[in-house]
Amino acid sequence: MEHVPLVIVGAGQAGLAAAHAANRRRVRPLVLEAADRPGGSWPHYYDSLTLFSPARFAALPGRPMPGDGNRYPSRDDVAAYLSDYASRLDADLRCGHRVTGVGTEDGAFTLTTADGSRVRTDAVVAATGSFGRPHRPDLPGLTEFGGAVPHSAEYRAPEAFAGQRVVVVGGGNSGVQIATELARVARVSLATRSPVAWVPQRPLGRDVHWWATRSGLDTAPLGHLWRGRATPVLDDGRHQSAFATGNPDQRAMFARLHATGVEWSDGTTEEVDTVLLATGYRPDLGFLHGTGALDGDGRPRHRAGVSTTVPGLGYVGLEFxxxxxxxxxxxVGRDARHVLRRLLRGRGSR
Known part of the structure; x- marks a missing residue:
């Protein structure tokens, strides 16, 4: 059986940052990616997606995002950047290799892939992100509803929804962006449990990420304080202006679904064609089941990305x-350096 010092599972932004951090410690990792190319979820997001941060604040370690640093890169810009970044790493990158299981024995790991191949390693970084595990809440009446219930992970463009009555569930950045885009061709409501937490994109003429970097807030270890709070929705004014027209509109979360539509919180009912779930994701770590690394909800037990239950296991790319x-x-670059420093103790950096 092949034996390597480090296996990174996933070749998206987190996995590539972890490979770079390993290189800095003179380790050439094996990177196993389920898809046929590196880039993680980026090639699969909706067509109009653009980053919420300027290019100068959206680069992985060692290579700036090309072009104007003040522009907001598109989905395809990011996918191309990640592909180029992968090609420059000193890593054994194997695409089309989905990891299906991890075993532990004698202080080492054995990883099994979908084709039955196995590899043994001293350390593992799980960098699979969450796009492969979209969160679908158990909405009241969901099984009765006869319309379509896609997740935002399946959404690409608005044309397929032309002329429909659509309710988008979820008040984060994606929910707001998709609702605004759908409103060009459909009648749209954004259903949320709390008001949208609007944040100006460029307060006092500077992007909000510039302010976060200058203040130190962006690197402060305070992510856990935000967990469970409303997601800030960055806006340069276009989305709030769209909502001001009444299409899309924002409403309190509906009470339940019925066969042909929704019952709103005030008791009124309305026929609806599609309920689109912009309800986020959960860590896609099913391959770690049975190792003791996950809690009952499938979430990793960790401290700052280092497993608290399985020695030699780390994570990069987890939310907060x-x-x-x-x-x-x-x-992800900062977190990758932190995790690899602990997993590869004794290996010098350069």
Whole structure:
């Protein structure tokens, strides 16, 4: 059986940042990626997605995002950047290798892939993100509803919804962006449990990420304080202006679904064609089941990205892993350095 010093599971932004951090410690990792190319979830997001941060604040370690640092890169810009970044790493990158299980024995790990191949290693970094595990809440009446209930992970463009009555569930950035885009071709409501937490994109003429960096808030280990709170929705004014027209509109979360639509919180009912779930994701770590690494909800037991139950196991790319930006392009590099420093103790950096 092949034996390597480090296996990184996933070749998205988190996995690539982890590979870079390993290189800095003179380790050439094996990176196992389920898809046929590196880049993680980026090639699969909706067509119009643009980053919420300027290019200068959206780069992985060692290579700036090309082009104007003040622009907001598109989905395809990021996918191309990650592909180029992967090609420059000193890593054994194997695409089309989905990890299906991890075993532990004698202080080492054995990873099994979907094709039955196995590899043994001293350390594992789980960097699979969450796109593969979209969260679908158990909404009242969901099984009765006869319309479509796609998740935002399946959404690509608005044309398929032309002329429909659509309710988007979820008040984060994606929910707001998708609702605004759908309103060009459909009648749309955004249903949320709390008001949208609008944050100006460029207060006093500077992007909010510039302020967060200058103040030190972006790197402060305070991410856990935000867990469970409303997600800030960054806006340059376009989305709030769209909501001011009444289409889309924002409403309190509906009471329940019925066969042909929704019952709103005030008791009124309305026919609806589609309920689109912009309800986020959960860590996609099913391959770790049975190792003791996860709690009953499938969430990793860790401290700042280092497993508290399985020695030699680390994570990169978890939401609020250490800071507010832990699951972002600008944040995964910092977390990767922290985790690899602990997993590869005794290996010098360069």
């Amino acid at each position: 892993q250490r800071t507010f930006g832990s699951a972002t392009l600008r944040g």
